[in-house]
Amino acid sequence: MTTELYTGAEMVVKALSALKVKYIFGYPGGSILDIYDAIYQQQDVEHILVRHEQAATHMADGYTRATGEVGVVLATSGPGATNCVTGIATAYMDSIPMVILAGQVASSLIGDDAFQETDIVGCSRPIVKHSFNCRNMEEIPNIIAKAFYIAESGRPGPVVVELPKDMLIPQNKAPFHIDTQVKMRSYNPTEKGHPKQIKKAVNTLVNAKQLVIYSGGGIVLADASELLTSLVETLDAPITNTLMGLGGISGTHKNFIGMLGMHGSLEANKAMANADVILALGARFDDRVTNNVKKFCPDATIIHVDVDPTSISKTINAHIPVVGLVDVVIKQLLDELDAVGFTPDETVTAPWWQQINQWRSVKSVSYEQNGDKIKPQRVVEAMYKITKGQAYVCSDVGQHQMFAAQYYPFDKPRRWINSGGLGTMGFGLPAAMGAKLAFPDSDVICITGDGSIQMNIQELSTCLQYNLPVVIVSLNNRSLGMVRQWQDMIYGGRHSSSYMESLPDFVKLAEAYGHVGIQINHLDELDSKLEQAFAVKNRLVFVDILVDEKEHVYPMQIRHGAVDEMWIKKGEKS
């Protein structure tokens, strides 16, 4: 019997297929043409051709956030690879598993400044979980298997695999062998929380008088929503989500007190500031949450559960650190609470809830639709109503992102897809395409603005090619809204380069790409035209909505203040 022999390029595709990859997002180029040739000759893995490599990374990212499957990107050496850098950093900051296969010039040319040579492993080193450089074509399958294992285990993240051209060429062939069960002596992420720490945590939880649960993106990544909800109900505790954690518990759950942080609700930030115990689950005390760390919840005992030990006590000191997978640890906490026979004591919880409801009654997340100009918040509310809160909402970065986070209560996890950590403008459209590819029968919205949408607008072409009828809802305020807001608040109203002159006609632009364009100028046509847009199921609709350019995002934490020091609205402090 003869063993079948494969080229390196064939091994790449065969390995992806063995790892059950359905899609590769990429763009061809000289160093990886052998891989493209191998893709052409098989049916298992489908390639999606984007118009810019950055969009490939965001599309893979959106696909991953919606499904939980590892996203795969393929880019050529040099500019192809460097164009991926922003997308890799975006995935890194939000702990999204991704494998980036980057071409490289032939091994013999590395270091010679050859055509389309860049050291992508070096360029991406600070923004990857790990990277591999392939030096032997027989290793390709196992390197890819390792890359997947590292990307999705522990705290997930992007992994770069560099493939020099001579590893891929048809002249070299070898047998294919892959170990999908990866074991590494240097990498063993902790899964279970230490039993002593669990006991300590539960002991603190049962004695808490003013407990708050603060959960983040870790819950979404770990698919731990149901466990979280049952923990919240067992403890009858108020729960707040970070921007990344929205949907971790239903946005309409009675214990949910809104998002916290810079543009969080007053009740969430007040509850944090007044808590005696904070249970942080899969969150990392980001500066957009804490405000001034020196003034952050000085009286609270902090229990911090995270799979990544570096996240614990990095910015805020944790009194009870628990390292482990958040779903596993919540299960352990529930078991221990059950073992000690815990039931919430109403004489303790009632006064705390009374206090929280008082903060709630301020209705800090609210706006007034006065005058004819459409308020951006009003658009998000309309969007929520039409989609019954069930859409995948993929956001760009800016005011529209905050309005969506505040006014679209997410019922389920993985429905809110945004670049929270890096804040990457241009993320929204390709991310929405990734989600739509995964869930063609669901409503997928790209909520964006006239600034962000232009950062990856070329992908309208990809949408046509692959029939990805997302609904683009662009809150067009003819300016870079969030920049303008800061300039209004901090820079004496000097709008330095935040005004977008010479905007294109977005309706015509959408039509030029073969899609449907709708413009909404008046409040009285908002609901009907938006409904029209969502009724179109088989074509992409670009809805360009002229909104009030003077609107600011409120509430907003006051700079350098404590977590609960906020502007409720213009000129009104908490």
Added chain:
Amino acid sequence: MRRILAILLENEPGSLSRIVGLFSQRAFNIESLTVAPTDEPSLSRITIATTGDDKVLEQIVKQVNKLVDVIKITDLTERPHVERELLLIKVLAMTDKSRTEVKRVTDIFRGAIIDIGKQVYTVQLTGDSDKLNAFIKTLGNETEIIEVVRSGCVGIARGEKALRV
């Protein structure tokens, strides 16, 4: 506070640059760094001398440990340990007086003259960093220093404790 960290990691291309990159990326200090393969050729051992308060040190240890290539890291300064550094120093030795003085100081510090030129002596000395500093200062009082090279410190725990896979 000065700390000495011992790191055991995979002897792979790029693993050293990950460590160095991490320190610069997160604004941690490196006072000195040494690296070489161990008795097991697939493993490298790095010794880093650094400074920082307890909070910074905790982050350094955690962040280094998080690197996929790293197998183990330990703070040697937490426990009794031995620390050594190698110094090679070239000094002017043109006169009888300076030659005698260099020889005398080298003997006192238990160093060795390892090379002699027409006008210079090259001296080797091992010890902890303080001893090397003192030696350089003393020699500098006796003659002119031409060139100094130091290896950066290496360290190992005292007693039975060992950093192994």
